[in-house]
Amino acid sequence: MKVGIIGCGATGLLMASFLGRVHNVTLYARRLEQVEDLNKNGFVLETSAGSKVFHIPAKHINELEEEELAIICVKQPDVQPLLANLKNHPAMPILFLQNGMGHERLAASLPNPVLIGVNEHGVRLVSPNRIRYGGSGNIIIGPLQGDHDLLVKISEALDSQEHPFVLSDNIIYFQKMKLLVNAVINPITTLFRVNNGRIIDNTHLRELALKTSNEASFALGIDQEAAWQQCLLIAGRTAENRSSMLQDMEAGRRTEIDSILGYIIDVSDKELVTIDFLIKCIKALETIHVQGEDE
DSSP: OEEEEEOOSHHHHHHHHHHTTTSEEEEEESOHHHHHHHHHHOEEEEETTEEEEEOOOEEEGGGOOOOSEEEEOSOGGGTGGGHHHHHTSTTSOEEEEOSSSSHHHHHTTSSSOEEEEEEOOEEEEEETTEEEEEEOOOEEEEEEESOHHHHHHHHHHHOOSSSOEEEOSOHHHHHHHHHHHHHHHHHHHHHHTOOTTHHHHOHHHHHHHHHHHHHHHHHHTOOHHHHHHHHHHHHHHTTTOOOHHHHHHHTTOOOSHIIIIIHHHHHOSSOOHHHHHHHHHHHHHHHHHTSSSOO
């Protein structure tokens, strides 16, 4: 299958390493420097078993071709600017793989057949062309709009024993659960500059995490105990990892706080004291570390 992967961060490069062994994959980036670097040097995937170099052809996003599937791996704030490129290919099926929620509303504005995905794999960007794989999982995908039979056929083509793509008729639930886990782990680890596991073994952080989980589960309509157990499971499984939000903050990049905690605030019909506090804390850190000045 001819697959275009838009976004060459950690998730995009990981998807290229999974799919490039079987499918005809092209990477699309918005920075010409990254396109040139990928075409010249490829990228490195680090795992516990060692490192491997992948050479996947890369192009600028303005050179987007008609693919049999486009996988969108950019961060939430970068989805909106892509819509014009995608609308030039109205028949091209699209799979969105983002943290948080809200992008499905943007996806619904497209004429394209659309799949929404949830990535359970752990991966982080070490450098622009080097990623470190930190934990296996599934890619759970579900149809949002378009030809259902076509979307099922695409999901079957992506699926493999080594890297499962699991089709779900309840993708919104999985989105909500991942959003909730990110809402708990990301801001707390960022605020206190700790690895994910400290949410479990530090009494005070665990209490803060539980309050955040309970507020988020209320807003999203998820069972509180199931949500908390999932938070503990993921924090334990990724105990030595640094969350994506913490990595963004440390690198001086703007975080996805609005599409994670901001989304939860937007859908809640009551005040969420803990979540509102965490949003203010992360935005304050952004003002200091990302913009470089106080307001």
